[in-house]
Amino acid sequence: MQKKHSWSAVAMVLVAGLITAITTTGNTWAEQAKYVGSNVCADCHEEEYKSYSSYAKKAHSFEAIEKMKRHLTSQEVKNCYGCHTTGYGMPGGFVDEKTTPDLKNVGCEVCHGPGSIHVETEDAEDILGTVDKIKGVCNKCHTSERVEAFSFRPLLHGGAH
Ligand code: HEC
Numbered sequence: 271m272q273k274k275h276s277w278s279a280v281a282m283v284l285v286a287g288l289i290t291a292i293t294t295t296g297n298t299w300a301e302q303a304k305y306v307g308s309n310v311c312a313d314c315h316e317e318e319y320k321s322y323s324s325y326a327k328k329a330h331s332f333e334a335i336e337k338m339k340r341h342l343t344s345q346e347v348k349n350c351y352g353c354h355t356t357g358y359g360m361p362g363g364f365v366d367e368k369t370t371p372d373l374k375n376v377g378c379e380v381c382h383g384p385g386s387i388h389v390e391t392e393d394a395e396d397i398l399g400t401v402d403k404i405k406g407v408c409n410k411c412h413t414s415e416r417v418e419a420f421s422f423r424p425l426l427h428g429g430a431h
């Protein structure tokens with residue numbers, strides 16, 4: 271009797287483990303991927319990169335910090351990085367201008383997520399690719415009133431790409 275019980279308990283744990291594995295597989299890339307920088311994306315997405323670097327203010331977001339730097343303490347400058355650079359404090363993300371010059375502006379991966387795995391696999395599943403998946407990230411840096419005013423698509427044609 272006792273033995274039967276523990277076997278079913280083991281089976282339960284295995285089933286629970288399997289379910290967890292299946293339900294989280296879809297997102298594991300997001301936890302494992304590192305930031306690589308927008309110029310790496312340019313190799314395969316030339317059109318988006320061209321449009322982004324020509325029109326998006328994000329492509330120059332580090333200049334805002336440079337302009338104000340001399341009025342700020344080094345701690346205050348670090349407080350700007352979370353919104354004015356790419357992946358600050360995250361794996362492979364911005365560290366400082368000398369160490370990670372390719373991540374100093376707000377790049378593709380701020381919206382699409384860290385790209386190291388997608389760059390290897392070239393799989394659409396390994397990157398955030400649709401408005402539905404992406405729109406939640408804007409609030410991290412923009413106020414929600416501003417985000418509501420964007421209405422996404424016009425923005426894309428006018429700047430992100
Ligand atoms: C080596 C080539 C290559 C590189 C580098 C690359 N991509 Fe891609 N990307 C692809 C291919 C191929 C597809 C199309 C996949 C498909 O349609 O199945 C794609 C699709 C996408 C999509 C659309 C996904 C969707 O759901 O439709 C996005 C967004 C994207 N890439 C962003 C990026 C970003 C951001 C970077 C830089 C971090 C990047 N890519 C770097 C090859 C690349």
Ligand code: HEC
Binds near residue numbers: 342
């Ligand atoms: C919570 C996120 C966040 C933080 C932290 C932040 N910024 Fe910003 N900043 C933004 C956003 C978003 C914009 C763009 C506003 C818009 O266009 O709606 C912006 C715009 C600016 C602009 C105007 C840029 C231009 O060319 O018009 C300057 C200058 C600026 N920030 C400097 C700084 C400095 C310096 C710091 C650190 C002391 C800092 N910001 C911290 C999110 C942030």
Ligand code: HEC
Binds near residue numbers: 312320322401426
């Ligand atoms: C401000 C956020 C933002 C930034 C920055 C951004 N994208 Fe996107 N991107 C999006 C959104 C949102 C979509 C989905 C568009 C749709 O479904 O209509 C998208 C779609 C895409 C697609 C799918 C094809 C298409 O054009 O619809 C590719 C490829 C892509 N982006 C690449 C890039 C690359 C490369 C960069 C950097 C040079 C970049 N994106 C920067 C938000 C962004």
Ligand code: HEC
Binds near residue numbers: 429
């Ligand atoms: C990591 C922080 C961050 C995230 C996430 C982010 N932005 Fe931004 N965005 C900025 C900063 C910083 C600026 C201002 C750059 C400057 O002017 O120096 C900006 C500028 C803009 C602008 C001004 C116009 C232009 O040409 O760039 C729009 C519109 C915008 N963002 C929309 C969005 C939308 C929509 C999303 C989500 C899909 C998004 N942003 C996600 C930081 C962010």
